[in-house]
Amino acid sequence: MSSSKGNVIAPSEIIERYGADAARCYVLIIGPADQDAAWSDTGIDGVYRRLLARLYRLADELSETGAGDGAQARADQPANPEGDALTIVRKANWAIDKVTRDTADRWAFNTALSAIIELLNEVYRYPEADPQARRFATATAASLVFPFAPHLGSEAYEMLTGRRVWEEPWPDADPDMLQADTFQLVCQVNGKVRDRVDAPSGAPRDELERLCLESRGVKAHLDGHEIAKVIVVPDKLVNVVVR
Secondary structure (H helix, E strand, O other): OOOOOOOOOOHHHHHHHHOHHHHHHHHHHOOOOOOOOOOOHHHHHHHHHHHHHHHHHHHHHHHHHHOOOOHHHOOOOOOOOOHHHHHHHHHHHHHHHHHHHHHHHHOOHHHHHHHHHHHHHHHHHOOOOOHHHHHHHHHHHHHHHOOOOHHHHHHHHHHHHOOOHHHOOOOOOOHHHHOOOEEEEEEEEOOEEEEEEEEEOOOOHHHHHHHHHOOHHHHOOOOOOOEEEEEEEOOOEEEEEEO
């Protein structure tokens, strides 16, 4: 943006519509701080809906779920999570580790915020999981987003825990929860996510490729197409390029 080019966007309109937290988060998530980025009005709407509004809805839902059983003040990590609860707890600890490293070591605020969005997506993905695991993960997201969105982050955290987030220590990742036997392999076709499947951590490239090609979502988008190449990112994703 440049005042000489007349393309400066006044923050007052954005703040009035979305709030200061959304404006701040979008500026930070739009890209690395040392690089240019194209402003998009639709982009800030996405940050508002996928991050802030989603966090508030979860906090409101889970604070009501925990009312009356003492769990509202116990948004702590469950002692022995299993199944979907274990998946959520592991994702929360992954987010703690990533956001801590991205902000403290790399100043990569855009990837830190993306990790918080991933965490919220995981909580939404398992609505029937143990409520305490979901409260722990949502409270974790609130504490991690607090430096970027202090107004909503502090409110969501207090809704879930009854405590003030700025009086709490920065969360520490549980090392045991950072070690997973399996991970969710992202399966893409031409760069678009078509499925997610469980895969063994540390699996070789050919095994990850096989799991991706055999997944239902990928198979549905391969009919009538020729596979040009398969790109494998270990422990993360497989992208099938077709033509």
